[in-house]
Amino acid sequence: MSDPLIQPGQVICRTGQLEPGGLAFRFIVFYEELCLRIKIPISVEDHLPAFVVNYQGNYYAYLNRCAHLPMQMDWNPGELFDDAKRYLVCATHYAVYEPDTGVCISGPCRLGSQLVVLPIRVIGEDIILL
Numbered sequence: 001m002s003d004p005l006i007q008p009g010q011v012i013c014r015t016g017q018l019e020p021g022g023l024a025f026r027f028i029v030f031y032e033e034l035c036l037r038i039k040i041p042i043s044v045e046d047h048l049p050a051f052v053v054n055y056q057g058n059y060y061a062y063l064n065r066c067a068h069l070p071m072q073m074d075w076n077p078g079e080l081f082d083d084a085k086r087y088l089v090c091a092t093h094y095a096v097y098e099p100d101t102g103v104c105i106s107g108p109c110r111l112g113s114q115l116v117v118l119p120i121r122v123i124g125e126d127i128i129l130l
């Protein structure tokens with residue numbers, strides 16, 4: 001099944017679909033609309049892959065686009081956490097990211113670089129893209 005296209009205001013997935021430190025839920029965002037709203041500092045494609053994860057019971061969404069090179073980061077679809085379920089790790093060159101901020105803390109990314117945060121809100125059991 002292909003990843004769903006989620007528009008701002010739509011439900012990405014339900015909280016019960018995400019285990020802490022488990023598989024991410026992958027989706028697609030329409031870039032131009034988000035770019036206007038949150039000033040994403042990249043350009044090129046109209047639609048971009050994204051994901052939401054559960055980290056220690058809180059939910060975080062990012063573009064699935066490594067800060068080192070513009071590549072998706074999964075080891076297998078949705079596999080982004082390390083074995084300890086502590087960090088997000090890019091499968092290509094092993095950049096390591098804090099799950100709650102998207103800041104790269106080691107690996108080949110530039111110092112201070114980070115994943116592009118997507119704004120979400122949890123209402124009840126729904127995780128909504130803002």
Ligand code: FES
Pocket residue numbers: 066067068069070071073090091092093094095107108109
């Ligand atoms: S593309 Fe992610 S670490 Fe190089």
